[in-house]
Amino acid sequence: MSSIVPSPPKKVTVASSPSGWLSIVGQALAFALVSAGAAVAGVVDTAAQTFAGVKTFTSAIIASAGIQLSALWNTNGTGASDVGVKIGVSTADASVNASAKLLSMLMGIGSGSEVEKFSVRKGGSFVPVVSIFAPNTTNTVCLELVGGAAGWGGMHWIPAGGGRVVFGAYGAMPAGVAVENRGLYFTQNANAYDAAALMRWEIGSAASVAATVPAFDFRVSAGLASSQMMVRWQSATVDIVAFTASGRIDQSGTDSSGTPGAAIINKPTGKSAIAATASSVVITNSLVTASSRINITPMENGTSNAEFRNFKVTPAAGNFTVTLNSAVTVAWPFAWDVATIL
Numbered sequence: 442m443s444s445i446v447p448s449p450p451k452k453v454t455v456a457s458s459p460s461g462w463l464s465i466v467g468q469a470l471a472f473a474l475v476s477a478g479a480a481v482a483g484v485v486d487t488a489a490q491t492f493a494g495v496k497t498f499t500s501a502i503i504a505s506a507g508i509q510l511s512a513l514w515n516t517n518g519t520g521a522s523d524v525g526v527k528i529g530v531s532t533a534d535a536s537v538n539a540s541a542k543l544l545s546m547l548m549g550i551g552s553g554s555e556v557e558k559f560s561v562r563k564g565g566s567f568v569p570v571v572s573i574f575a576p577n578t579t580n581t582v583c584l585e586l587v588g589g590a591a592g593w594g595g596m597h598w599i600p601a602g603g604g605r606v607v608f609g610a611y612g613a614m615p616a617g618v619a620v621e622n623r624g625l626y627f628t629q630n631a632n633a634y635d636a637a638a639l640m641r642w643e644i645g646s647a648a649s650v651a652a653t654v655p656a657f658d659f660r661v662s663a664g665l666a667s668s669q670m671m672v673r674w675q676s677a678t679v680d681i682v683a684f685t686a687s688g689r690i691d692q693s694g695t696d697s698s699g700t701p702g703a704a705i706i707n708k709p710t711g712k713s714a715i716a717a718t719a720s721s722v723v724i725t726n727s728l729v730t731a732s733s734r735i736n737i738t739p740m741e742n743g744t745s746n747a748e749f750r751n752f753k754v755t756p757a758a759g760n761f762t763v764t765l766n767s768a769v770t771v772a773w774p775f776a777w778d779v780a781t782i783l
Contacts, residue, residue: 507550537563569597661686681709692778698740701772710778712740713763720768725760726779733781735761740774748773 477483479491502508517523529543537543544561557574564570569585585597587609595609607619659672667687674681683691694710701714705725715722729735733756750765750773763775 534563539563694778698772698774701774709780710776712774712776714772714774715763715765715769717771718768720766721762721764723760723762724777727759728779728781729756729759729761730781731757733761733779736778736780737763738776740776 475481475483476486476488477490477492479493513526515523515525518525530537530541540562542560542562544559545557546559548556548558559574560572562570562572564587569582569587571586572582573584575581575583582599584599587595587597595607598606598608600606604620661671665671665686667685667689669686670683670691671686673683679693680691681693685691692708692710694708694712695704695706696712697704697706698712698714701716701722702719703723703725704711704713706713707725707727709728711724713722713724735754735756737752737754739750739752748769748771750767750769752763752765752775754777755762755764761777761779763777765773
């Protein structure tokens with residue numbers, strides 16, 4: 442059979458592509474099809490292409506170099522078991538490494554200086570399941586959700602500069618909240634709730650908690666110097682009371698005994714003195730009420746310890762009076778502290 446070669450080749454419509462053409466070369470048919478584009482139907486080739494129209498794939502799409510998307514969604518959602526977006530790996534869970542990232546969100550992809558902002562791992566012993574990275578930093582974690590090993594589950598907040606705050610168990614301590622290398626700071630700037638407490642420890646049901654469980658337990662693992670403060674309360678940066686490692690209780694106070702006689706001391710504790718030849722003294726104190734309990738401790742004056750006297754104390758609104766059964770010949774010093782029965 443002799444070959445018929447049209448000259449020039451005759452154009453025909455092929456697969457709805459009007460630009461395709463067909464030629465007969467010898468006993469073979471030669472097809473020439475254009476590449477598909479945004480406005481032209483055609484074939485997929487190895488060059489960069491743009492497609493228009495919705496495309497449906499019933500099998501998995503494998504893109505080893507990545508996928509660039511402007512939006513991602515699913516039409517499912519009406520069913521209780523529908524999944525909007527499923528991200529993960531096909532490897533069985535038992536074979537996935539605990540540190541393997543199932544999801545990683547980064548900035549600067551493909552730029553050579555990628556910065557991770559969010560990741561999800563399989564998780565395991567001390568391995569965070571979810572990590573959120575601090576802004577304006579390079580791969581610095583600020584929040585992580587940890588699971589896996591017993592005693593380390595929970596949410597870990599990692600402040601700038603190190604340390605961490607743990608909401609959940611912390612190591613061997615079954616804590617609700619634990620702080621590592623950082624202090625706890627509670628603040629309330631507005632009286633939003635009249636009955637609200639700035640900080641409160643409470644046992645919800647005494648009947649279900651053993652009597653040996655403290656509502657507040659403060660301990661230091663390493664030994665401290667006897668004068669080291671374990672707990673301190675301040676008001677406007679002024680020390681109010683402190684508990685030392687030796688068990689001593691230190692309170693904010695003022696010593697006016699060097700100037701015997703009436704004094705103004707608006708603190709919960711202090712030291713004052715009745716002047717020589719006097720038998721009483723009035724200490725003005727804004728913390729005192731008529732129902733306050735004033736504890737008096739007579740002190741040696743360093744000159745004579747022979748001035749023994751019976752005494753009484755009378756509290757009033759804004760002051761208290763210490764009265765002796767007779768006048769003294771030298772100053773009579775005494776320590777005092779104020780308490781109010783709630």
